[in-house]
Amino acid sequence: MREDFRRKLTSFGMSPVLVSRAAELAHYVRHGEIYQVALIPAALQDSDWWSIWGDLALLNPKPAILVYAHTASFPLWSGVLEAGGYDVIVEPFTDEKLKGAVLRAAESFAQRSSEGPYQE
Numbered sequence: 001m002r003e004d005f006r007r008k009l010t011s012f013g014m015s016p017v018l019v020s021r022a023a024e025l026a027h028y029v030r031h032g033e034i035y036q037v038a039l040i041p042a043a044l045q046d047s048d049w050w051s052i053w054g055d056l057a058l059l060n061p062k063p064a065i066l067v068y069a070h071t072a073s074f075p076l077w078s079g080v081l082e083a084g085g086y087d088v089i090v091e092p093f094t095d096e097k098l099k100g101a102v103l104r105a106a107e108s109f110a111q112r113s114s115e116g117p118y119q120e
Contacts, residue, residue, distance in 0.1 A: 005039065005098070012099050020044070022051030029055050035063040036109040037102050042069035042076060042088070057084060061113055064105035068093065 002018050009016040017035070019025045028035075038056050040049075056065055064086040069076060072090045080088050086108055089101045 001041075001093075005093070008093075008095055008098055009102065011095075012102070014102065019052070020048075022048050022055060025052055025055050029059060034061065035059065037066060037086075037105040038063040039066045039068060039102065042067050053083065061109070064109045064112075066101055066105050 002020065006016050006018055016039075017028055019028070020041070040052055040056075044052065053065070056063060062084070065080070065084070066086055067076070067080045067088045068090070069088060070091050072088050077088045086105045087101065089097065
């Protein structure tokens with residue numbers, strides 16, 4: 001699925017950085033890059049899930065966090081929102097659905113960024 005997302009996002013003119021483990025994300029966090037949107041799978045192991053979420057939450061400015069899943073439940077959706085995530089997207093990941101979700105998340109990031117100092 002990662003390569004499918006990479007292909008789709010690249011075709012939309014976006015430059016995705018895809019990671020599936022906390023150790024992979026640490027490299028990008030250390031370099032101080034600004035990311036508008038983070039797209040992470042709901043199906044990570046708990047240790048990676050919380051490590052990645054924690055690293056993303058420490059970024060300044062914090063990206064809009066989208067979680068993708070094969071199926072969604074109210075606990076997943078509400079948990080993502082309560083933890084400060086932007087939204088959950090569910091299969092099927094059509095081009096329109098994926099692009100729309102990422103663009104809305106990027107717009108949310110831009111609005112937060114224009115409102116003043118980067119904080120959450």
